Amino acid sequence: MEVKDGVIPEGKEGEKTIDLTQLDADKVLTAFGKYGKYQMLAYSITTITWIMFAAEMMVMAFITAEPSFSCEVNDQSHTLFPLSHSNDSCKVYDIYNVSYACGINGTKFVFNSSIGETLVSEFNLVCADGGMAQSGTSIFLIGSMLATPFLSQMSDKYGRRWVFMLPVWLTAVANIFCALSPNYIMFLIFRFLAGVGSAGLSAIGWVLCCESVSLKFRSMFPLLGTITWVTGYLLVGVFAHYITNWRWLYFVLSVPGILTIVFYWLLPESLHWMITQKDTEGIKHYIEKSTKFNNRKIVLEECMTLTKEGGDGEAVSRSILDILRSKKLIFHLVLFSYIAIANDLYYWTLSLFSVDLSEDRFTGYILSGLVEVPSGLIAIPLLQWFSRKSLSFASLFSQGVFLLCLVFVENSPWLALILPLLGKAANSVAWSSVVLILPEMIPTTIRNVFYGIVVFLSNIGSIAAPYIGNLKKVDVRLPPLILGSMSVVAAFCVFFFPETKGIALPEDLADLNAGPFLNFIARRKGKTENDKVKEKKNSQILDNETIAA
Structure with a gap:
């Protein structure tokens, strides 16, 4: 089928003019089939980047490991020496028993090399600088947090495609430079830039993925995202087992990101976005390319929207101000943001500290990643059998209860391992269901801005996650109590949303179901x-x- 100047051929009897800007994007995507090849290509491209996102986050669980260390004294004047009866490896003492921080002339830190070379051992991130090791994770998330609102606004204005690809390429390059950093300050700078780019992978990529598939396939689209995420998660554990030098580990996990350059030739723009922007040329190109790639012709007359609002040819342009003017949108923005913060805090706390679930670093970590596979797979039929709201409530409530039970568990290593794993499994189902409600509920004209704000605020939970383990020093029950309580509250927030299963994506504010x-x-x-x-x-x-x- 060839589309020219908004005209489609209708056989020998003639041609009929069709206004392509009045197409219904969901009907077009459905017409190309539930598993349309061109649509599956866009779906695969946007989700495969989660391998990179998972790897660059989870690698920090291994490269920030703190080996045992001591302070070596090589003082020729014999005026400094470690105190034999002290367990403090951060200090040395002079002949008058006055303490000095290790690292002054003639003294240096000596690290146990049994776990290899880490960021901590190479840059001496111990003692007074002990808290700096977690900054690599936090600065990454801060970069993502600051970039998300800007990129989201840009994607609603200039399109999803470029605002997705450019950050992906930035992340790929910045991660390689992280592995080559000459000092810790440069490492943090490149981690920040990688975080800025990751905002494109998460905020823009998820919306583009949802807008690229048909209505019938939408319940299944978390499937590949789960598989690719867990793949990146597990690859870190596998490579970390064999590569004990943090630079080589980071480099090996980062260098495949260069392959994302092929996205330029393969990734299409969102049809939903092009229709709302009245991009006739873009719509024509998409339909022609999709028809050729799928080897399937569609009847555009059957794909027209039932309403003709906006038929004057004017593109609908929205911004964050439109959200702030609407009490309905602000109400749901608060709810979605709270749920996202609770979910992020829950997931990243369990993931980053999964190395502490077992005696060795790898068993707990691998199990924490593997448990996401069956839970992600079972989420697909659950999304088809149950409503979005009921599944979201059940999964959020369950993940909260599992950790609240952990508060009452004492001296049971098995329960201390099993309950967090069950919570992680429930959390995977929650991610598959809750994240569908937002794009299915929020109109296309503000979807990316809205989602960007939610992702921006959710990073509060992500940034706090690396530090929540410190609460164990106050009371070992505090982390599960906080995570469990927040999850239960998040579960009840779901009841305020409309049911969105099987509903066409709303295009503008008038289509919003509050x-x-x-x-x-x-x-x-x-x-x-x-x-x-x-x-x-x-x-x-x-x-x-x-x-x-």
Whole structure:
């Protein structure tokens, strides 16, 4: 099928003019099939980058490991020496028993090499600088947090494709330079840049993925995302087992990112975005390419939107101001953000500290990654059998209960391992279901900006995760108590959302379903206003009758 100037051939009898900007994107994607090859290509490209995202995050669990160390004294004057009865490896003492920080002339840190060379051992991130090791994770997430709102706004204005690809390439390059950093400051700078790029992988990539598949396939699209994420997660553990030098480990995990350059020739723009922007040329190119790639012709007349609003040819342009002007959107923004913060804090805390679940670093880590595979796979039929809301509530509530049970577990290594793994499994199902509600509920014209704000705020949980383990020093029950309680509250927040399963993606603000609670408030408010109008009319009638009498 060839599309020219908004005209499609309709056989020998002639041609009929079709306004491509009035196409329904969901109908077009459905017409090309549930597993349309061109749509599956876009879906695969956007999700395969999660291998890179998972690897660059989880590698920190291994390269920030702190080996045992001591302070070696090589003082020719014999005025400094370690105190034999002290367990403090951070200090040395002079002949008058005055302490000095290790690292002054004639002293240096000596690390146990049994776990290899880590960031901590190469850059002496111990003692006074002990907290700096976790900064590599935090600075990465801060970069992602700061970039997300900007990239989200840009993607709604200039398109998903370029605003997805450029950050991906930035991340690939920055990660390679992380492995080559001459000092820890340069490492943090490149980690920050990698975090900036990762905002494209998470915020833009997820929306582009959802907008690239048909309505019938949407319940299944978390599947490949789960597989690619777990692949990146497990690759870190496998390579870390054999590569004990942090630079080589980071480099080996990062260098495949160069292959993402092929995205330039393979990744299409979002059809949903092009239709809302009245990009006729882009729509024509997409349909022609999809028809050729899928080897399947479609009847565009059957893919027209039922409403003709916006048919004047004007593109609909929205910004963050449109969100801030709407009480409905602000209400749901708060709810989605809280759920995202709770989920991020839960996931990253369990993941980053999974190396502590077992005596060796690898068993707990590998199990924590593997448990996401069956839970991610079972989420697919669950999404088809149950509503989005019921599955989201059940998974969020379950993950909270599993960790709350951990609060009451004492001296049981098996339960201390099993309960976090069950919580991680429930969390994987929650990620598969909750993240579908947002793109299915929020209109296309503000979807990426809205999602970007949610991702921006969710990084609060991600940034806090590396440090939550320190609460164990206060009380070992605090981390599971906080994570479990926040998850239970997040579960009940789901009831305020509308059910979105099987619903076409809303295009603009007028298509927004505000959910049962806000709809109930609106009906009550409308009923109250109608009662006031009726009361006023009845009062006027009564006054008129009194005057007439």
